[in-house]
Amino acid sequence: KAGVTQTPRYLIKTRGQQVTLSCSPISGHRSVSWYQQTPGQGLQFLFEYFSETQRNKGNFPGRFSGRQFSNSRSEMNVSTLELGDSALYLCASSLGEAAKNIQYFGAGTRLSVL
Amino acid sequence: GESVGLHLPTLSVQEGDNSIINCAYSNSASDYFIWYKQESGKGPQFIIDIRSNMDKRQGQRVTVLLNKTVKHLSLQIAATQPGDSAVYFCAENISGGSNYKLTFGKGTLLTVNP
Numbered sequence: 255k256a257g258v259t260q261t262p263r264y265l266i267k268t269r270g271q272q273v274t275l276s277c278s279p280i281s282g283h284r285s286v287s288w289y290q291q292t293p294g295q296g297l298q299f300l301f302e303y304f305s306e307t308q309r310n311k312g313n314f315p316g317r318f319s320g321r322q323f324s325n326s327r328s329e330m331n332v333s334t335l336e337l338g339d340s341a342l343y344l345c346a347s348s349l350g351e352a353a354k355n356i357q358y359f360g361a362g363t364r365l366s367v368l
Numbered sequence: 369g370e371s372v373g374l375h376l377p378t379l380s381v382q383e384g385d386n387s388i389i390n391c392a393y394s395n396s397a398s399d400y401f402i403w404y405k406q407e408s409g410k411g412p413q414f415i416i417d418i419r420s421n422m423d424k425r426q427g428q429r430v431t432v433l434l435n436k437t438v439k440h441l442s443l444q445i446a447a448t449q450p451g452d453s454a455v456y457f458c459a460e461n462i463s464g465g466s467n468y469k470l471t472f473g474k475g476t477l478l479t480v481n482p
Contacts, residue, residue, distance in 0.1 A: 356402070
């Protein structure tokens with residue numbers, strides 16, 4: 255069974271631009287969560303989608319948004335990029351809701367904002 | 369390789385020795401705990417989990433101990449191998465909460481010397 259797939263693996267953007275990251279969960283998994291990983295803050299929860307609905311959201315500004323499609327694939331969007339948005343963005347999928355199931359992570363998308 | 373964290377606690381062991389990685393969690397209401405391993409350039413990989421109704425759980429070469437009194441979690445790796453070199457994260461969660469958020473610790477860098 256294929257693991258969680260994130261595309262692209264690397265991305266370079268400039269301040270003020272927007273970016274869309276994609277995540278394909280493990281087949282059959284219905285929950286997708288997104289995390290931001292930085293050296294200073296570590297791994298921080300962004301949001302979780304389950305059956306196309308946002309279930310929970312972390313403490314990030316409204317510039318960070320996401321959605322989930324009927325096939326459970328998810329996208330994350332960051333608008334008006336800031337230098338501080340440079341990070342590794344990780345997607346994790348789980349069979350059921352993330353609170354009660356093991357999450358499996360993708361390799362991440364490394365975003366650099368110049 | 370990519371750095372997933374700076375100024376992390378570090379643990380250096382000799383190949384074949386046992387490793388113990390410690391984690392203090394913050395929320396006394398947390399009832400589900402997970403250990404993840406993250407190798408350079410990869411996403412976190414699930415190792416083992418434990419629920420608060422247990423104080424010990426064993427897997428293949430790994431054991432997790434939970435001390436709820438002092439809010440402490442440890443991961444023991446038996447006969448540590450060079451392939452175990454990675455950053456190890458503990459994560460805590462309140463599985464029954466409506467505002468679910470998986471909270472990760474800062475991580476510990478384990479280096480195994482051959």
